[in-house]
Amino acid sequence: MDFMTTDVLIVGAGAAGMYASISAAKSGAKVILIDKSLISRGGATVMAQMTVAAAIGHQEADHWTHHLADTINSGRGLCNENLSYLLCKDAPEKILEMRDWKTDWANDDGQIRQVMAPGHNVKRCCYVDFLNTGPAVARTLRGEVARQSNINRVSGVTIIDLKVRDGKAVGAIGLNNETGEFVAIGAKAIVLAAGGLTQLFQRNSASKNMGGDSHALALRAGANLMDMEFVQFFPIGHLAPRLVGMDPIMWDPFRYKLGGHLLNNKGEHFIESYGGADGEAYTVGRDLASYAIIKECEAGRGSPNGGAWLSFQHLARNELETAFGPIIQKLFENNIDLTKQAIEVAPIAHYHMGGIEVDSTMETKISGLFAAGECVGGANGANRLSGNAIPEAFVFGDIAGQSAGSHKDVKRNFTPIDGEKMLSTTFDQLYKQSSNKTVSSEMTSRKLLSKLQNIMWTQVGVLRNKEDLHDALLNIQEIQNDMFPKIQPSPGTTFNPSLMDWLDLRNSLLSAEAICLAANGREESRGAHQMEDIPTTIDSFMKNQIVSLSSGQLTTIWKPVQRIKLNLGERCQIKF
Amino acid sequence: MSDKVLKKRGKHQPTTLLNIFRGTDASNTKFQTFEVPFQSGASVLDALIWANENLDQSLSFRYSCINANACKECMMLVDGEVEYACLKRLEKQVMRLEPLPNKKLIVDLVTDIVPPKEKFLTTT
Ligand SMILES: Cc1cc2nc3c(=O)[nH]c(=O)nc-3n(C[C@H](O)[C@H](O)[C@H](O)COP(=O)(O)OP(=O)(O)OC[C@H]3O[C@@H](n4cnc5c(N)ncnc54)[C@H](O)[C@@H]3O)c2cc1C
Ligand code: FES
Numbered sequence: 104m105d106f107m108t109t110d111v112l113i114v115g116a117g118a119a120g121m122y123a124s125i126s127a128a129k130s131g132a133k134v135i136l137i138d139k140s141l142i143s144r145g146g147a148t149v150m151a152q153m154t155v156a157a158a159i160g161h162q163e164a165d166h167w168t169h170h171l172a173d174t175i176n177s178g179r180g181l182c183n184e185n186l187s188y189l190l191c192k193d194a195p196e197k198i199l200e201m202r203d204w205k206t207d208w209a210n211d212d213g214q215i216r217q218v219m220a221p222g223h224n225v226k227r228c229c230y231v232d233f234l235n236t237g238p239a240v241a242r243t244l245r246g247e248v249a250r251q252s253n254i255n256r257v258s259g260v261t262i263i264d265l266k267v268r269d270g271k272a273v274g275a276i277g278l279n280n281e282t283g284e285f286v287a288i289g290a291k292a293i294v295l296a297a298g299g300l301t302q303l304f305q306r307n308s309a310s311k312n313m314g315g316d317s318h319a320l321a322l323r324a325g326a327n328l329m330d331m332e333f334v335q336f337f338p339i340g341h342l343a344p345r346l347v348g349m350d351p352i353m354w355d356p357f358r359y360k361l362g363g364h365l366l367n368n369k370g371e372h373f374i375e376s377y378g379g380a381d382g383e384a385y386t387v388g389r390d391l392a393s394y395a396i397i398k399e400c401e402a403g404r405g406s407p408n409g410g411a412w413l414s415f416q417h418l419a420r421n422e423l424e425t426a427f428g429p430i431i432q433k434l435f436e437n438n439i440d441l442t443k444q445a446i447e448v449a450p451i452a453h454y455h456m457g458g459i460e461v462d463s464t465m466e467t468k469i470s471g472l473f474a475a476g477e478c479v480g481g482a483n484g485a486n487r488l489s490g491n492a493i494p495e496a497f498v499f500g501d502i503a504g505q506s507a508g509s510h511k512d513v514k515r516n517f518t519p520i521d522g523e524k525m526l527s528t529t530f531d532q533l534y535k536q537s538s539n540k541t542v543s544s545e546m547t548s549r550k551l552l553s554k555l556q557n558i559m560w561t562q563v564g565v566l567r568n569k570e571d572l573h574d575a576l577l578n579i580q581e582i583q584n585d586m587f588p589k590i591q592p593s594p595g596t597t598f599n600p601s602l603m604d605w606l607d608l609r610n611s612l613l614s615a616e617a618i619c620l621a622a623n624g625r626e627e628s629r630g631a632h633q634m635e636d637i638p639t640t641i642d643s644f645m646k647n648q649i650v651s652l653s654s655g656q657l658t659t660i661w662k663p664v665q666r667i668k669l670n671l672g673e674r675c676q677i678k679f
Numbered sequence: 680m681s682d683k684v685l686k687k688r689g690k691h692q693p694t695t696l697l698n699i700f701r702g703t704d705a706s707n708t709k710f711q712t713f714e715v716p717f718q719s720g721a722s723v724l725d726a727l728i729w730a731n732e733n734l735d736q737s738l739s740f741r742y743s744c745i746n747a748n749a750c751k752e753c754m755m756l757v758d759g760e761v762e763y764a765c766l767k768r769l770e771k772q773v774m775r776l777e778p779l780p781n782k783k784l785i786v787d788l789v790t791d792i793v794p795p796k797e798k799f800l801t802t803t
């Protein structure tokens with residue numbers, strides 16, 4: 104039987120999971136770090152191309168309290184300020200630690216270059232040239248992980264369910280993708296770091312592995328989620344012509360450096376008519392830009408594929424080449440000449456502010472179950488500042504790893520769950536759902552995943568309204584209750600996409616339902632949650648919405664926002 | 680965005696024939712042909728994802744990042760050359776897809792690319 108035991112199990116090996124594994128290992132724990140794809144390659148981290156915000160003050164005087172003020176402002180009243188505080192306070196030391204581990208932050212004689220980004224009050228955002236931040240970060244951490252002798256790395260195992268005994272996390276079961284066999288891991292503490300859920304939306308910047316596994320695993324284990332309604336849409340995702348080999352959010356750095364013109368199909372600048380400014384400097388907020396593009400499309404002034412035009416045609420080739428060297432060449436290979444043509448852009452799902460509810464040690468409601476990275480809710484409230492996600496993954500990964508590594512059960516002689524028993528009950532539970540139902544040959548998990556993405560995009564997307572949200576919930580429940588049970592994955596074969604898709608769908612349905620339920624509950628517009636029929640922000644909704652699962656039903660309750668008392672001085676006259 | 684470029688399929692839209700290696704071991708393999716819509720600029724990976732959804736859910740290939748060419752999982756032989764499926768453009772002709780020749784075959788286009796130190800090994 105395939106069974107392993109460890110002190111700390113870490114699920115997901117992006118920036119958060121890798122950082123957590125290093126910190127847990129340094130605290131003396133035996134660690135297993137597992138990814139359904141390959142260590143360091145499967146999620147958002149390796150795809151990030153832009154910047155990491157941290158108040159290191161290498162370009163301008165800065166202090167983490169200023170970063171915190173900006174983060175809380177941007178969060179529109181909903182940040183769990185204890186988490187925002189940790190993010191901003193610890194980010195600088197993580198950037199420098201990464202430098203010690205040989206991340207090549209762009210610098211001038213050791214002074215790390217930092218650039219401005221919307222919502223930050225000073226030049227705070229570090230990067231690795233050219234558009235190479237994520238790959239560089241992933242490589243650094245992969246190297247550090249490999250240097251720790253007590254980390255056991257496992258690629259190609261999908262964690263299917265966490266096991267909880269008497270309110271305490273004790274292990275997990277997974278699918279070994281290559282062999283098609285189920286495996287069990289007994290653990291004294293677990294860190295969930297399996298990333299975000301933007302793959303749930305038809306237009307997205309996500310990898311295949313970002314369909315909400317973290318959230319579904321947490322819910323089924325008994326942990327709470329919070330702020331699930333807050334999905335950040337990136338306004339100018341690449342839409343057309345088809346561009347291969349490039350991250351679809353690549354136009355953001357172009358706009359930072361070069362401005363560029365955002366135009367409708369009449370060639371008009373339109374951001375201004377929605378109250379934004381779109382001059383040569385790129386300052387318009389993400390929510391306003393998304394709103395304006397959608398509205399132009401609705402009015403029949405969108406680009407042919409349903410977006411807006413982004414043009415750099417007013418710039419000379421050498422200006423473009425100085426700013427983006429090799430990238431301009433890559434665009435040429437895609438038959439795109441920016442001096443001669445505009446490209447089409449549109450909003451895409453890009454980041455999720457909501458996620459698993461944790462305390463300041465990153466522990467969930469379930470003892471010994473921790474979470475880290477994008478799957479944690481709270482630090483960014485209703486709207487994330489650009490550049491805040493990677494430091495969030497570093498800082499929360501580090502804290503979760505330390506907390507898990509020093510958890511009381513790791514330090515004592517605690518017996519994690521019996522693997523054999525764990526596996527046999529899982530088989531039963533997993534397949535019971537589909538065993539005595541008629542199996543449809545037409546319907547496949549992949550088709551239902553597409554259907555789900557379509558519902559989420561058209562009814563729970565950038566601009567929401569009560570009626571659509573209500574319908575979406577019914578539509579998702581219909582897939583969940585009527586269609587999903589008719590699908591029978593075939594277990595036991597090697598690298599079996601029908602089984603892997605089925606497992607993805609099982610999680611995606613639950614996570615999508617959680618988003619939808621929360622979106623239905625928030626009857627106001629705030630940050631990334633924009634309701635067309637209730638355009639105002641309502642004070643009485645300045646609270647966090649908690650989603651939990653009990654007896655198979657998702658339920659929500661409201662909790663007051665966690666504030667901290669810090670004397671942040673002048674800058675922190677926080678306005679909402 | 681894996682936006683379903685390939686699905687916007689007009690009546691007379693040209694197609695590409697993908698001749699794909701199928702099977703798990705040398706004795707039991709074959710090439711199977713899939714007809715997928717041709718869309719200018721689309722990648723071979725776009726076409727494989729389309730085929731998986733619309734033609735055969737058991738077709739196996741590896742990928743994660745879809746667009747960014749960051750995960751490096753989608754390597755395979757395209758017309759005899761080692762390529763990233765997400766970078767290689769679909770062509771308006773027959774294309775032959777095979778697993779990497781220097782790696783152990785798992786199934787279809789999937790080979791064993793997991794580093795030996797990252798395998799699931801039973802410890803107890
Ligand atoms: C294209 C793109 C560009 C971005 N650019 C920036 C930027 O410039 N600056 C910034 O601050 N942020 C950026 N972000 C956001 C940021 O990259 C992410 O929030 C951050 O990297 C998340 O790290 P993570 O470790 O939490 O998750 P990830 O890096 O997504 O890692 C999660 C891992 O978990 C694995 N996994 C998932 N499910 C399972 C399972 N069931 N079992 C086992 N393993 C599983 C996945 O394969 C993956 O490897 C960007 C995001 C994207 C998508
Ligand atoms: S799919 Fe990631 S490199 Fe091709």
